[in-house]
Amino acid sequence: MVFVIYLETAYYVTRIVMKKGVFITLEGSDGSGKSVQAGLLIKNLKKLGFNVVHTREPGGTAVAEVLRKILLAPKNKIFPLTELLLYEASRAQHTEEIIRPALNSGKIIICERYSDASVAYQGFGRNMDKNIIFRLNEIATSGLNPDLTIFFDMDIKKGLGRARRRGKDRLENEDFEFHKRVRKGYLWLNKKFSKRIKVIKANDTIENIAKKIFDIVLIKITRIRAN
Numbered sequence: 373m374v375f376v377i378y379l380e381t382a383y384y385v386t387r388i389v390m391k392k393g394v395f396i397t398l399e400g401s402d403g404s405g406k407s408v409q410a411g412l413l414i415k416n417l418k419k420l421g422f423n424v425v426h427t428r429e430p431g432g433t434a435v436a437e438v439l440r441k442i443l444l445a446p447k448n449k450i451f452p453l454t455e456l457l458l459y460e461a462s463r464a465q466h467t468e469e470i471i472r473p474a475l476n477s478g479k480i481i482i483c484e485r486y487s488d489a490s491v492a493y494q495g496f497g498r499n500m501d502k503n504i505i506f507r508l509n510e511i512a513t514s515g516l517n518p519d520l521t522i523f524f525d526m527d528i529k530k531g532l533g534r535a536r537r538r539g540k541d542r543l544e545n546e547d548f549e550f551h552k553r554v555r556k557g558y559l560w561l562n563k564k565f566s567k568r569i570k571v572i573k574a575n576d577t578i579e580n581i582a583k584k585i586f587d588i589v590l591i592k593i594t595r596i597r598a599n
């Protein structure tokens with residue numbers, strides 16, 4: 373009897389203390405404000421006492437950061453299939469080394485770019501077979517999907533103008549049509565996964581966008597943790 377009471381108490385204490393992890397990704401074209409908003413969101417979440425991890429793709433781990441350098445260096449000539457596989461390799465390492473352990477220990481993960489980026493950039497930007505990309509994403513992440521994705525939508529010319537002020541990388545060097553297809557890809561994903569992906573108009577002030585994102589994120593965290 374005493375043992376049963378002990379077990380029940382332990383169960384309830386564990387439920388209260390062990391918070392559920394929440395996986396949030398930020399997506400959108402280059403210069404749409406992901407990094408700026410990730411910084412603000414994390415600052416606001418930490419103020420409320422949340423345990424937050426900030427990470428990004430490609431990269432996020434020592435091995436994946438090496439892959440990032442290869443992928444983004446303008447001098448590298450990389451074939452579309454090589455590019456896709458390098459992104460997936462980086463994703464596999466990043467998922468196992470950072471995201472899954474952080475989720476299992478109940479943290480909030482804010483990740484700039486994830487699987488959706490491969491569908492948008494390689495699937496739409498490079499016109500590669502989307503089914504193959506979905507399958508590779510599934511393999512690289514062992515089926516892990518974000519709980520919430522914020523898609524920063526904005527006029528491509530404005531976004532590229534913003535990003536180019538700090539110097540172009542290999543993908544930003546692509547032509548305007550490529551970036552138009554990438555945006556189309558993100559909008560297509562938004563339609564397909566409308567419950568997970570929330571669109572934010574990125575052509576607003578930094579403060580207004582930060583407020584909108586904070587509201588969406590808090591609702592999501594509360595819902596997940598209430599269950």
Ligand SMILES: Nc1ncnc2c1ncn2[C@@H]1O[C@H](COP(=O)(O)OP(=O)(O)OP(=O)(O)O)[C@@H](O)[C@H]1O
Pocket residue numbers: 400401402403404405406407408409534535574575576577578581
């Ligand atoms: N709402 C905004 N209004 C005006 N300028 C902004 C806004 N958000 C971000 N910026 C500026 O635009 C530039 C690009 O922003 P940021 O680096 O956050 O974009 P990003 O989406 O992370 O780009 P990338 O995909 O290339 O990493 C920065 O100089 C930033 O200060």
Ligand SMILES: [Mg+2]
Pocket residue numbers: 406407408484
């Ligand atoms: Mg960035």
